[in-house]
Amino acid sequence: MDITIVPLPTEKMKTKIADQSQLGFGKYFTDRMLVVEWKATQGWCDARIEPYAPFVLDPACLVFHYAQEIFEGLKAYKWADGRIALFRPEMNARRFNQSGDRICLPPVPEELFLKGIEQLVSLERDWIPTASGTSLYIRPTLIAVEPVLGVKPSDHYYFYVILSPVGAYYAAGFNPVSILVEDHYVRAVPGGTGEAKTGGNYASSLKAGLEAKKKGYDQVLWLDGRERRYIEEVGAMNMFFVYGTHIVTAPLTGSILSGVTRDSVLKLAPTLGYTVEERQIDVHGLMDDIRSSKVTEAFGSGTAAVITPVGKLCYKDEVLQMTGGKVGEITQRLYDTLTGIQTGKLKDEFGWVRFVG
Numbered sequence: 329m330d331i332t333i334v335p336l337p338t339e340k341m342k343t344k345i346a347d348q349s350q351l352g353f354g355k356y357f358t359d360r361m362l363v364v365e366w367k368a369t370q371g372w373c374d375a376r377i378e379p380y381a382p383f384v385l386d387p388a389c390l391v392f393h394y395a396q397e398i399f400e401g402l403k404a405y406k407w408a409d410g411r412i413a414l415f416r417p418e419m420n421a422r423r424f425n426q427s428g429d430r431i432c433l434p435p436v437p438e439e440l441f442l443k444g445i446e447q448l449v450s451l452e453r454d455w456i457p458t459a460s461g462t463s464l465y466i467r468p469t470l471i472a473v474e475p476v477l478g479v480k481p482s483d484h485y486y487f488y489v490i491l492s493p494v495g496a497y498y499a500a501g502f503n504p505v506s507i508l509v510e511d512h513y514v515r516a517v518p519g520g521t522g523e524a525k526t527g528g529n530y531a532s533s534l535k536a537g538l539e540a541k542k543k544g545y546d547q548v549l550w551l552d553g554r555e556r557r558y559i560e561e562v563g564a565m566n567m568f569f570v571y572g573t574h575i576v577t578a579p580l581t582g583s584i585l586s587g588v589t590r591d592s593v594l595k596l597a598p599t600l601g602y603t604v605e606e607r608q609i610d611v612h613g614l615m616d617d618i619r620s621s622k623v624t625e626a627f628g629s630g631t632a633a634v635i636t637p638v639g640k641l642c643y644k645d646e647v648l649q650m651t652g653g654k655v656g657e658i659t660q661r662l663y664d665t666l667t668g669i670q671t672g673k674l675k676d677e678f679g680w681v682r683f684v685g
């Protein structure tokens with residue numbers, strides 16, 4: 329499908345943030361966005377890259393009432409030689425449609441997803457920050473825009489992609505975060521939407537997140553919805569626990585997100601001499617293992633969070649520190665290797681990078 333490029337008037341061009349250390353996460357947006365529509369009568373149509381602007385939407389649109397929407401997150405990096413690299417975007421394209429299938433959204437052809445992002449990023453290349461720890465965050469989104477109040481799949485959708493130059497997801501940068509194991513609220517149950525990247529999962533996590541913040545924690549770690557016993561994920565990250573040189577993470581049981589960074593860690597770690605295991609992690613056993621220092625490090629993984637060290641875990645009022653509250657050696661090595669591949673400082677032995685033409 330051809331994508332129409334709508335001219336960007338000079339007066340609509342924004343001023344870029346000069347000090348890249350002040351970017352934060354998801355606060356600034358570039359000049360253009362990709363929009364493609366899906367209509368029941370036509371399928372995918374009207375693909376365009378147009379000036380970034382608010383949508384005018386009917387208040388009755390299905391997305392506002394029944395949350396029929398999904399999103400993705402991936403990043404573009406500008407290498408020292410000027411090339412622009414996307415990291416494993418095909419995985420995001422696939423996961424986008426898996427999420428969409430769960431809530432009856434029409435699949436976005438992989439070619440449209442990838443080519444649309446490439447064209448948009450290429451046009452917006454001057455927005456890609458280059459300071460260490462920064463990147464251009466890409467947010468593909470699909471929303472139901474039919475204005476009707478009956479509960480049903482929409483007959484009209486917008487697939488759109490916006491871009492945001494970003495720094496670290498957590499304000500503290502690459503420093504250990506503290507996490508509260510949530511034993512009251514649950515994020516997902518078997519057969520629910522936990523595996524889908526759909527906004528409702530994030531809305532339902534807000535209350536627990538706020539309560540954790542009040543107690544001084546950065547995030548909550550969800551337990552399984554049935555027994556409230558097995559480690560699932562932190563809303564913005566999958567979790568890993570390090571036992572010496574053995575790295576353990578929860579399996580993909582259908583209620584946690586199948587993270588692209590999670591998958592990358594599982595593939596990367598063995599090449600650095602570590603063993604990896606996907607197994608159910610009982611929170612009681614985990615607390616014992618932290619207490620007895622069998623767990624030597626913990627970290628989270630995610631596109632936004634990259635690899636984030638975890639220094640403190642609280643479960644039922646017991647607070648345990650890991651790695652002396654410092655960044656663990658293996659966590660650091662995985663972070664350096666992963667970001668090295670993403671930014672072109674290290675060779676990509678896995679074929680993960682896709683260059684934007």
Ligand code: COI
Pocket residue numbers: 400401402530563564630631632633
């Ligand atoms: C990402 O890592 O890209 C995410 O979508 C997490 C997000 C909720 C910030």
